[in-house]
Amino acid sequence: MLNFAVKYRAPIDQMTSNCELNLRQYELDNQEWNIAVNLRDMLKVSSIKHATLFFSRNTPGISTVIPAMDHIYAHLATAAQDMDLPVSIRAALAIGKKTLNRYYNKTDHSEVYRIAMVLHPHHKLQYFKTAGWEDNWIETARTIVCEEFD
Secondary structure (H helix, E strand, O other): OHHHHHHOHHHHHHHHHOHHHOOHHHOOOHHHHHHHHHHHHHHHOHHHHHHHHHHHOOOOOHHHHHHHHHHHHHHHHHHHOOOOOOHHHHHHHHHHHHHHHHHHHHHHHOHHHHHHHHHOOOOOOHHHHHOOOOHHHHHHHHHHHHHHHO
């Protein structure tokens, strides 16, 4: 929808500026159009798009949930610090990061995520090390798996 609006800005401006149509309250100024363009560009970034599509699938693998969330979080954190973006976009990105973190923290309430990561042939404990997890968190993940399968 946002892509459509940006693409058809000229006709939308023409319609909303026409007093006879009584749509002036919906007219966007240049700053608002720039925000729309920036927001569209942020949402169009392939890493966000691919991760969103991943979570929309019917059967995403549980071992890929944490890496996908890490990927989105890294993008949001980097973009939220980009001083070339309007304050409103940076604020929206910060809110998105906070929301994602709230869901990420919920993975701590289930050992399944850590077990799936450790048992996954590609990830193992190395994922946590590479991602910069604290040593005691990595040890906890290892302990959870050992206790579950001993």
